[in-house]
Amino acid sequence: MSAASSDPSGMATAADGKELKQERAVRTRETILHAAAQLFADKGYPSVTILDVAQLAGMTKGAVYFHYANKEALALAVTSEFYRRLPAIAESVEELGLSPIASVAELLMRTALALRDNTMMQAGARLQIESALIGIDLPVPFQDYTGLVRTWLERAVALGELQHSTPPHALARVIVSAFFGTQHISWVLHDRQDIAERVLEVAETVLPSCHDALRTCPSVQGCRKT
Structure with missing residues (x-):
């Protein structure tokens, strides 16, 4: 019988116990991370304390400190998760097989x-804005996102789908700047409740040739129906 199996009395072996302990640790870290994200999104980095995080997570400060050394580490973890989720969104768009211009619009x-x-996304966006107040280097913002938009725009030019006086590298920077500026304005004025409509305006204004492509975008059509 292997060391990982149960003994004759039915009690879990040391290997089983270690695995369960690791699973609990992962769940605890996730609970802390989501509590921190909620607080960072709602209150902003300067106003959040480790005690706030502990209370919202339903645990002690010591438990929080066991997994995250300080508030800066929590901010880094939340921001890193934010930038991990952006490529995941991009992958979900790639799977649709849309045209390059439609892919840009659907990504936005x-x-x-x-x-x-x-x-988590709201917290990451807010922490990036407040990065000067955080005593730790956060992930470099927006570069990969801009690079992906540029790649799709270059494909659109090659396919004859996009005819624009601005070259793809510059147009990608403009689009991403307009997008994240729009989300910030929507957040400040309307708690992002109108963000979809505002982003659609950006796409239609910056990419005037995208109207036909927009008809193939599921998220765009869902926005128009609502």
Whole structure:
């Protein structure tokens, strides 16, 4: 019988116990991370304390400190999760097999909806704005996102789908700047409740040739129906 199996009395072996302990640790870290994200999104980095996080997570300060050394580490973890989720959104768009221009529009719309509906995304966006107040280096913002938009725009030019006086690298920067500026304005004025409509305006204004492509975007059509 292997060391990982149960003994004759039915009690879990040391290996089983270690695995359960690791699973509990992962769940605890996730609970802490989501509590921190909720607080960062609602109150902003300067106003959040480790005690706040502990109370919302339903645990002691010591438990929080066991998993995260300080508030800066929590901010880094939340922001890193934010930037992990952006490529996941992009992958979900790639799987649709849309045209390059439609892919750009769908990426913007799916990101907008995530910012509207997901606390972790809201926290990451706010922490990036407040990065000067955080005593730790956060992930470099927006570069990969801009690079992906540029790649799709270059494909659109190659396919004859996009005819624009601005070259793809510059147009990608403009689109991403307009998008994240729009989400910030929507957040400040309307708690992001109108972000989808505002982002659609950005797509239609910055990419005037995208109207036909927009008809193939699921998220865009869902926005128009609502």
